[in-house]
Amino acid sequence: MEKEKSTRKFKGLELYDRQVEKDYFLLPFRFHRLTPEKEIIVNEVGDYLILPNGTFEKIVKRQIFKDSDEELYGDLLSNFFISEEKVSPLIDVLATRYRTKKSFLDDFTSLHIFVVSLRCEHTCHYCQVSRVTQDKGKYDMSIEHINKGIDLMMRSPNSHVTMEFQGGEALLAFENIVYAVERTKELAKVFNKKVTYVICTNLAVITEEILLYCKENDILISSSLDGPAFIHNENRKRPGRNSYELAIKGIELSRSILGKSRVSALMTTTNLSLEHPKEIVDEYYRLGFKSIFLRPISPYGFAVKNERKNKYETEKFIAFYKTALHHIIDYNLKGEFFSEDYASIILKKILTPFPVGYVDLNSPAGAINNVIVFNYEGSVYATDESRMLAEMNDFSFKLGHLDTHSYEDIFYGERAAWIAEASTNENLPGCSECAFQSYCGADPVHNLSTQGDISGYRPTSSFCQKNMEIIRYLIELMESDKRIRTVFESWIQ
Amino acid sequence: MLLKTKGVSINIEETLVGKVTRLPENLTSDSFLLVDDEIQAYPDKAHLGILSKQNDIYDLDNGSVVLKIPTLEHLTEGDIVSVGADGNIHTLYRVDSYHNTLLATERCNSNCLMCSQPPRDKNDVSFLYGIHKKLIPLIPKDCVELGISGGEPTLMGELFFDMLEKIKHELPDTEIHVLTNGRSFAWDHMAYRLSQVDNNRLMLGIPVYSDYYQVHDYIVQAKDAFYQTIAGLHNLARYNQRIEIRVVLHKLSIPRLVKLAKYIYKNLPFVEHVAFMGLEYVGYTPHNIDKLWIDPMDYNKELGEAVEFLANKGLHVSIYNSQLCVLPENLWQYARKSISDWKNSYMPECQSCSKLEDCGGLFTWNLKKHSEHIKPFTTNVLELSSGIE
Ligand code: SF4
Numbered sequence: 064m065e066k067e068k069s070t071r072k073f074k075g076l077e078l079y080d081r082q083v084e085k086d087y088f089l090l091p092f093r094f095h096r097l098t099p100e101k102e103i104i105v106n107e108v109g110d111y112l113i114l115p116n117g118t119f120e121k122i123v124k125r126q127i128f129k130d131s132d133e134e135l136y137g138d139l140l141s142n143f144f145i146s147e148e149k150v151s152p153l154i155d156v157l158a159t160r161y162r163t164k165k166s167f168l169d170d171f172t173s174l175h176i177f178v179v180s181l182r183c184e185h186t187c188h189y190c191q192v193s194r195v196t197q198d199k200g201k202y203d204m205s206i207e208h209i210n211k212g213i214d215l216m217m218r219s220p221n222s223h224v225t226m227e228f229q230g231g232e233a234l235l236a237f238e239n240i241v242y243a244v245e246r247t248k249e250l251a252k253v254f255n256k257k258v259t260y261v262i263c264t265n266l267a268v269i270t271e272e273i274l275l276y277c278k279e280n281d282i283l284i285s286s287s288l289d290g291p292a293f294i295h296n297e298n299r300k301r302p303g304r305n306s307y308e309l310a311i312k313g314i315e316l317s318r319s320i321l322g323k324s325r326v327s328a329l330m331t332t333t334n335l336s337l338e339h340p341k342e343i344v345d346e347y348y349r350l351g352f353k354s355i356f357l358r359p360i361s362p363y364g365f366a367v368k369n370e371r372k373n374k375y376e377t378e379k380f381i382a383f384y385k386t387a388l389h390h391i392i393d394y395n396l397k398g399e400f401f402s403e404d405y406a407s408i409i410l411k412k413i414l415t416p417f418p419v420g421y422v423d424l425n426s427p428a429g430a431i432n433n434v435i436v437f438n439y440e441g442s443v444y445a446t447d448e449s450r451m452l453a454e455m456n457d458f459s460f461k462l463g464h465l466d467t468h469s470y471e472d473i474f475y476g477e478r479a480a481w482i483a484e485a486s487t488n489e490n491l492p493g494c495s496e497c498a499f500q501s502y503c504g505a506d507p508v509h510n511l512s513t514q515g516d517i518s519g520y521r522p523t524s525s526f527c528q529k530n531m532e533i534i535r536y537l538i539e540l541m542e543s544d545k546r547i548r549t550v551f552e553s554w555i556q
Numbered sequence: 557m558l559l560k561t562k563g564v565s566i567n568i569e570e571t572l573v574g575k576v577t578r579l580p581e582n583l584t585s586d587s588f589l590l591v592d593d594e595i596q597a598y599p600d601k602a603h604l605g606i607l608s609k610q611n612d613i614y615d616l617d618n619g620s621v622v623l624k625i626p627t628l629e630h631l632t633e634g635d636i637v638s639v640g641a642d643g644n645i646h647t648l649y650r651v652d653s654y655h656n657t658l659l660a661t662e663r664c665n666s667n668c669l670m671c672s673q674p675p676r677d678k679n680d681v682s683f684l685y686g687i688h689k690k691l692i693p694l695i696p697k698d699c700v701e702l703g704i705s706g707g708e709p710t711l712m713g714e715l716f717f718d719m720l721e722k723i724k725h726e727l728p729d730t731e732i733h734v735l736t737n738g739r740s741f742a743w744d745h746m747a748y749r750l751s752q753v754d755n756n757r758l759m760l761g762i763p764v765y766s767d768y769y770q771v772h773d774y775i776v777q778a779k780d781a782f783y784q785t786i787a788g789l790h791n792l793a794r795y796n797q798r799i800e801i802r803v804v805l806h807k808l809s810i811p812r813l814v815k816l817a818k819y820i821y822k823n824l825p826f827v828e829h830v831a832f833m834g835l836e837y838v839g840y841t842p843h844n845i846d847k848l849w850i851d852p853m854d855y856n857k858e859l860g861e862a863v864e865f866l867a868n869k870g871l872h873v874s875i876y877n878s879q880l881c882v883l884p885e886n887l888w889q890y891a892r893k894s895i896s897d898w899k900n901s902y903m904p905e906c907q908s909c910s911k912l913e914d915c916g917g918l919f920t921w922n923l924k925k926h927s928e929h930i931k932p933f934t935t936n937v938l939e940l941s942s943g944i945e
């Protein structure tokens with residue numbers, strides 16, 4: 064008989080087993096009941112497994128065995144749920160992935176909102192802040208404050224910042240926008256910054272001349288569109304009841320000059336909107352938008368400290384959201400590409416290993432870390448909602464004033480520290496054990512304004528109610544229907 | 557394809573490396589004159605030696621000669637050969653091929669069940685590198701791609717980096733493709749040292765066969781291999797090295813193939829290319845065939861899902877060593893004609909196949925072990941008639 068060469072003495076699979084006495088160690092992960100039959104487990108970097116109910120308990124009780132549960136055991140091990148060593152041999156890989164997920168923090172504040180004017184020619188019934196007036200002196204941001212805001216923006220450690228002009232109606236102060244852009248362009252060269260410019264406008268007063276300036280300077284237009292005429296005009300009151308017509312004309316004009324991809328639209332959800340999910344979706348589709356943002360955070364219901372009312376309104380919003388989402392999915396199943404932005408943000412967090420820096424759904428929260436607001440009269444706020452809150456005389460999130468506070472006072476001051484403490488859902492009560500933690504975020508401003516406490520209280524939090532159900536629903540949808548999964552995958556490519 | 561021949565050597569003490577030419581006027585001090593059937597006059601130009609089919613010629617004083625070589629037909633003007641004291645003539649570099657490879661060492665720290673070039677445990681590093689040191693400067697500067705394989709090349713130690721630096725210096729425009737199991741790069745200093753070579757034309761092809769350590773370690777027959785390779789990949793990524801993942805398809809890698817694709821996307825999203833490769837029936841494979849064989853037709857579902865998952869995520873994906881008639885049409889766009897010319901063959905029935913031009917065919921050694929579903933495409937009659945309409 065031919066003697067086998069020593070190199071050919073191949074060994075069996077069992078010889079490569081590293082497990083000691085059928086024991087294993089748990090890595091950090093959390094679980095959630097997904098449906099009556101299924102539960103989900105999610106690890107620290109957002110990888111998940113969907114399992115039959117009761118599996119979580121078995122895992123924890125060390126009742127999963129390599130030989131009899133071969134596939135599940137391999138899944139748990141390779142997806143960083145368990146380890147055969149006290150310290151996983153790939154702990155550094157897990158650490159790198161965690162750092163990657165949180166790397167939206169690396170560069171610090173990017174979005175700098177300049178409220179250039181509080182004046183507006185609209186009187187939208189949900190708007191608490193704007194004023195119909197000619198008094199520029201009182202309600203426009205002064206050149207001095209614009210300068211100071213730009214100087215602070217140039218101090219951001221981020222090499223790529225976004226300068227967003229808001230109102231009121233920002234375009235009523237167009238000459239100040241031009242001034243701000245021109246000054247920023249010069250300073251950006253000195254400070255080596257890439258700047259993205261955005262003007263938020265209801266489009267009522269937009270002109271060709273304004274748009275040509277936008278084209279020349281690569282400025283994006285972010286407009287408002289609440290749905291078809293009967294909704295939009297009801298929500299957005301202005302003399303002549305022609306807000307919708309002006310918006311449509313404005314969108315067309317903007318697209319013709321800037322190109323389709325440079326013009327976006329945002330909707331605000333009102334009680335009237337809640338009755339018409341499909342009509343709103345259809346309107347966006349009809350106008351040739353490739354996506355719609357069904358914003359769960361909107362001034363509607365904002366700052367209402369009535370728990371029961373909040374819960375009810377949120378339920379209504381979730382029902383609205385689901386109907387609209389299905390309608391959007393149907394477009395996709397018919398072969399059209401049309402996505403929903405809030406779902407896309409959450410799906411990116413669930414399905415990719417990359418960071419998603421969306422300011423309203425981050426942990427640590429976007430406030431200060433990713434966004435800062437310079438108000439028309441020189442006050443500095445942590446978020447856009449913070450200045451709305453201030454209009455109702457709650458100045459909790461006022462970080463300082465451009466005239467009296469330095470960069471350090473504003474970004475690293477006591478107020479900032481106080482907000483930061485309630486900004487990570489990893490350490491918020493309720494969130495700290497929640498399976499959806501890495502897909503969700505923290506919103507201290509919302510907590511304070513709706514619950515009177517910056518840390519909030521999860522069982523009655525409308526932020527939690529909304530996100531928990533939307534996240535759960537998105538996962539349920541893609542796990543139960545392969546076609547929907549494919550649609551969702553196409554949204555995040 | 558013949559890559560090795562042997563004659564009777566005279567006046568050769570250490571291995572010589574040089575280009576070959578049949579034209580005496582082209583001789584230089586680092587080239588050999590090839591003498592086929594016609595006896596040639598002893599060249600007056602300086603040369604490295606003469607390789608001849610003749611029995612005896614010339615008044616030999618000190619010149620190096622190999623006589624009685626059975627054939628020289630396989631050598632083309634400009635090919636580079638090594639000529640040993642024992643009269644062995646190895647083709648090291650073929651000017652007409654895109655698939656030239658330097659064998660760094662036959663040693664390996666793994667012992668894969670399907671290794672196509674089974675490792676040998678002998679210290680060949682300094683001998684082989686001695687040859688490569690002479691070879692590298694002779695390689696034409698317009699060489700498009702050069703492979704480095706083993707064994708495990710990193711077992712050369714510092715000489716590995718020395719070799720890569722020499723290559724970068726001599727062949728700055730050549731794509732360098734190194735096949736390594738990546739385990740050595742679990743040592744951070746090895747990955748760092750590689751980055752010091754600073755060659756952005758250098759790409760490492762590293763195999764990962766499963767997302768589950770035990771299966772991978774079993775396939776490569778080495779404890780700790782999976783964790784070392786994954787740690788190595790992360791170290792390499794930290795130093796911005798270019799990486800290709802190579803997955804061999806067989807009965808042991810198929811069951812978790814889709815999970816492996818997801819693992820790659822989640823944990824190794826920085827890789828530049830993922831190649832799924834059909835099994836070669838050579839080396840250890842015939843010995844282990846019962847553990848490894850699955851008809852490629854029977855893994856199309858898993859392969860398709862893995863490939864499309866990664867491609868949809870924007871990764872560059874290829875399928876190697878597959879035949880079009882065995883692959884579903886939606887995957888053809890990923891199939892590459894990847895088999896090196898000298899190992900490439902087709903089945904007799906392929907001659908009548910209308911896709912012969914586009915198909916990568918088989919490894920010559922896979923003529924003995926191939927899918928049961930190889931079947932030539934005939935030009936579709938319906939397609940033709942509808943074209944006429
Ligand atoms: S807010 Fe709710 S859903 Fe979000 S992490 Fe906290 S507990 Fe989970």
Ligand code: SF4
Nearest residue numbers: 879881906909915932
């Ligand atoms: S018959 Fe031969 S040439 Fe044709 S597709 Fe199959 S393997 Fe390729």
